[in-house]
Amino acid sequence: MVELWYAIVAVFLAAYAVLDGFDLGAGAVHLLVARTDAERRTVLGAIGPYWDGNEVFLLAAGGVLFVAFPAALAVGLSGFYLAIFLVLWTLVLRGIAIEFRSHVEDPLWRSGWDVVFSVASATLSILFGAALANLIRGVPLDAEGWFSLTLFTDFGIEEPVGILDWYTVLVGVFALATLMAHGGSFLAWKAAGVVEQRSRKLSVVLFGVVAALWPFVTWATHVANPTVFATFGERPLAWLGAAAALSGISAAFWGLRAGRGLVAFLGSCAFIAGILGATAAMMFPVLLRAIADPSRSITAPAVASTPGGLRVALAWFSVGAPLALAYFVTVFRLHRGKVPPPREGHGY
Amino acid sequence: MSDALLWHRLQFAFTIMYHYLFPQLTMGLALLIVIMKALALRGGDAAWDSAARFWIRVFGINFAVGVVTGIPMEFQFGTNWAAFSKFAGGVIGHTLAMEGLFAFFLESTFLGLLVWGEGRLSRRGHFRAALALFVGSWLSGYFIVATNAFMQHPVGHEIAADGSLRLADFWAFLLNPWAIAQYAHNMVAAVVTASFVVSAVGAYYALKGIHLEGARRFLGIGTLAGLASSVLVAFPTGDVQAKQVARHQPITLAAMEGRFESAEMAEIVLIGQPNVAARRLDNPIVVPGMLSFLAYGTFHREVVGLNAFPRQDWPDNIELLYYAFHIMVGLGTLFIALTAAAAFQQLRGRLASHRPLLWALMLAFPFPYIATAAGWMTAELGRQPWLVYGLLRTAAGASPNVHSGTVLFTLLGFCGLYTVLGLLFLFLVGREIAHGPAVDGGGARG
Numbered sequence: 001m002v003e004l005w006y007a008i009v010a011v012f013l014a015a016y017a018v019l020d021g022f023d024l025g026a027g028a029v030h031l032l033v034a035r036t037d038a039e040r041r042t043v044l045g046a047i048g049p050y051w052d053g054n055e056v057f058l059l060a061a062g063g064v065l066f067v068a069f070p071a072a073l074a075v076g077l078s079g080f081y082l083a084i085f086l087v088l089w090t091l092v093l094r095g096i097a098i099e100f101r102s103h104v105e106d107p108l109w110r111s112g113w114d115v116v117f118s119v120a121s122a123t124l125s126i127l128f129g130a131a132l133a134n135l136i137r138g139v140p141l142d143a144e145g146w147f148s149l150t151l152f153t154d155f156g157i158e159e160p161v162g163i164l165d166w167y168t169v170l171v172g173v174f175a176l177a178t179l180m181a182h183g184g185s186f187l188a189w190k191a192a193g194v195v196e197q198r199s200r201k202l203s204v205v206l207f208g209v210v211a212a213l214w215p216f217v218t219w220a221t222h223v224a225n226p227t228v229f230a231t232f233g234e235r236p237l238a239w240l241g242a243a244a245a246l247s248g249i250s251a252a253f254w255g256l257r258a259g260r261g262l263v264a265f266l267g268s269c270a271f272i273a274g275i276l277g278a279t280a281a282m283m284f285p286v287l288l289r290a291i292a293d294p295s296r297s298i299t300a301p302a303v304a305s306t307p308g309g310l311r312v313a314l315a316w317f318s319v320g321a322p323l324a325l326a327y328f329v330t331v332f333r334l335h336r337g338k339v340p341p342p343r344e345g346h347g348y
Numbered sequence: 349m350s351d352a353l354l355w356h357r358l359q360f361a362f363t364i365m366y367h368y369l370f371p372q373l374t375m376g377l378a379l380l381i382v383i384m385k386a387l388a389l390r391g392g393d394a395a396w397d398s399a400a401r402f403w404i405r406v407f408g409i410n411f412a413v414g415v416v417t418g419i420p421m422e423f424q425f426g427t428n429w430a431a432f433s434k435f436a437g438g439v440i441g442h443t444l445a446m447e448g449l450f451a452f453f454l455e456s457t458f459l460g461l462l463v464w465g466e467g468r469l470s471r472r473g474h475f476r477a478a479l480a481l482f483v484g485s486w487l488s489g490y491f492i493v494a495t496n497a498f499m500q501h502p503v504g505h506e507i508a509a510d511g512s513l514r515l516a517d518f519w520a521f522l523l524n525p526w527a528i529a530q531y532a533h534n535m536v537a538a539v540v541t542a543s544f545v546v547s548a549v550g551a552y553y554a555l556k557g558i559h560l561e562g563a564r565r566f567l568g569i570g571t572l573a574g575l576a577s578s579v580l581v582a583f584p585t586g587d588v589q590a591k592q593v594a595r596h597q598p599i600t601l602a603a604m605e606g607r608f609e610s611a612e613m614a615e616i617v618l619i620g621q622p623n624v625a626a627r628r629l630d631n632p633i634v635v636p637g638m639l640s641f642l643a644y645g646t647f648h649r650e651v652v653g654l655n656a657f658p659r660q661d662w663p664d665n666i667e668l669l670y671y672a673f674h675i676m677v678g679l680g681t682l683f684i685a686l687t688a689a690a691a692f693q694q695l696r697g698r699l700a701s702h703r704p705l706l707w708a709l710m711l712a713f714p715f716p717y718i719a720t721a722a723g724w725m726t727a728e729l730g731r732q733p734w735l736v737y738g739l740l741r742t743a744a745g746a747s748p749n750v751h752s753g754t755v756l757f758t759l760l761g762f763c764g765l766y767t768v769l770g771l772l773f774l775f776l777v778g779r780e781i782a783h784g785p786a787v788d789g790g791g792a793r794g
Contacts, residue, residue, distance in 0.1 A: 053457060056456055063441065067442055068441075070438055091416065096416055096769065309439075316450075
């Protein structure tokens with residue numbers, strides 16, 4: 001049961017990264033691939049039907065973590081206090097930028113919100129990457145099981161650490177490049193015309209950056225936490241994740257070159273889900289790693305809710321999850337095909 | 349109270365009260381939009397379609413602000429109230445996660461269809477999207493109220509070996525009687541807010557002599573729904589809620605009424621000032637016996653005063669609690685009077701030319717927001733000094749690892765960000781109101 005809930009939390013976080021990842025990435029490349037108002041409305045129209053539902057995955061992931069491992073949520077969110085509020089405020093600004101932008105027909109108003117949208121999307125991509133890196137590197141859990149991190153110290157990975165150090169910043173940049181390539185692949189699939197062409201070209205370059213950074217990030221991960229890859233040999237799910245990531249990025253390259261936007265996008269999805277899945281499989285059962293003293297690490301079995309509580313949660317989860325999936329299928333079906341050219345007075 | 353605890357409480361209070369300005373309108377408006385769409389569908393009346401279209405636009409802006417201000421709420425359980433989350437997460441995590449899975453996905457799917465789907469969907473399909481959004485937003489409300497109800501009146505739990513709470517009886521927890529009473533009261537109050545806002549816009553158009561077709565419909569639906577909901581919010585929902593407080597939180601009832609001495613035939617206070625230091629109510633105007641009757645259904649029942657309880661179990665801000673409660677009740681009474689007068693004139697067909705009433709309706713729309721905020725202040729201040737009633741004190745629930753200066757910093761950050769957000773919101777809604785409902789049905793304007 002504990003393994004299952006660890007997997008559910010990991011799946012929700014990966015689903016959030018893949019789904020909100022494409023609209024964050026589209027936001028991060030927004031100013032690069034779309035220059036005129038019509039082009040920018042194409043980008044916003046492409047993510048418009050999805051971004052809100054995608055963001056629900058963040059709340060749902062937090063929710064399932066809360067149900068299954070309440071102490072991990074409590075310790076993690078309070079320990080990363082300042083970084084969490086940075087994320088929340090950026091999410092607020094980004095949300096209103098998307099929603100308010102097209103309400104007023106004024107070039108200055110719209111350009112202003114486009115910048116907010118794009119900068120906020122890029123910032124969030126970096127922060128989410130850094131957040132993952134913090135979980136891998138570990139946090140200074142004290143004897144009572146709490147920790148508190150400042151934003152940065154000396155950028156080293158030895159104590160005293162901050163939320164940003166050379167490793168977490170590196171992963172943040174890697175996440176930014178990955179999500180930009182991911183968002184670009186999504187636009188290569190959904191957008192038409194010049195936005196599609198620019199997105200395709202840009203994504204090829206960005207996936208090149210990602211492929212170049214990947215071995216380096218893997219090495220850095222080993223330096224930041226030598227125990228991560230120690231379990232790789234005995235975790236078949238981690239092999240599966242690594243294989244998905246490798247074939248995903250190859251498919252993405254091929255799809256972009258061949259002008260097959262959907263293949264590129266799905267490949268990009270597999271790449272992100274594969275990397276995150278492999279990481280989760282290797283980290284299990286650790287939820288929050290203690291940086292100095294491994295015995296203080298917060299593990300899934302130690303902080304899991306009672307078996308009874310988890311069974312009840314599984315019961316409503318097996319009703320709710322298919323429903324949520326059905327809504328998603330409905331939205332993707334209703335908006336299948338390329339985004340129609342924007343009309344003034346309609347949508348984004 | 350330590351500084352950090354005060355800032356934690358103020359931050360949560362500020363962010364939740366600000367957030368709830370938006371969902372109370374969207375939840376109430378969701379019902380009114382369903383009614384407007386149903387009227388349009390039945391009578392084939394295009395004016396109801398454009399009325400609905402206008403309110404869907406306002407709804408969309410409101411919803412966006414509700415979403416972005418709602419996300420921080422979920423996370424603050426962990427960031428600011430980590431000890432509470434550790435303690436009660438095994439129980440309240442269920443409703444919070446269910447809200448995401450059952451309500452938010454539904455809402456995010458159908459909002460898009462409602463706002464941008466007219467013309468792409470059939471008329472009936474568009475009506476169904478409105479209905480689905482109504483169901484989603486009202487479900488969402490239930491999960492949140494059920495979470496709060498557990499903090500007010502914990503049921504369905506047991507205490508685990510490590511001292512934290514765990515779920516023992518899911519249905520008892522989900523169908524907490526407190527939740528059902530509070531939900532009914534709260535949702536009807538949301539309809540009051542929406543009705544007043546719809547009437548106010550109608551009154552504004554009528555007074556200015558513009559968009560008269562829309563004005564007539566807004567005033568009609570606004571005053572009738574306003575009267576029905578204003579009555580229901582007092583009786584039976586408010587009454588049931590008060591009886592629950594009397595039964596499960598007698599100390600809270602005493603504090604709400606500024607009552608220090610126990611007595612049978614207890615009087616209800618209309619006006620007065622609680623003087624906590626001297627343990628008495630200054631300058632009261634009262635109605636004898638009414639408190640006993642309203643709280644327990646009989647004049648002879650004793651109402652216990654604060655003096656009967658240990659000082660450390662008193663709510664920690666009795667003055668604010670007392671005033672919040674009396675402001676809510678006072679405003680609620682005025683709502684019934686105003687909507688009764690307006691609905692009477694509406695049914696006689698004279699409201700649109702009754703300028704004093706139109707002025708009153710136009711200026712009245714902020715007051716349901718105030719009454720709702722005061723009602724939630726009554727619930728939350730009345731729960732003090734407990735975070736989970738009788739199980740966990742508020743002082744023990746805050747994050748032990750977050751410094752007071754850090755919390756003050758984020759509180760100030762929210763004040764700044766939300767001021768900007770409020771100005772943008774008013775600007776955009778103001779533009780929609782100035783533009784008005786288009787009679788030609790020219791599709792949704794961005």
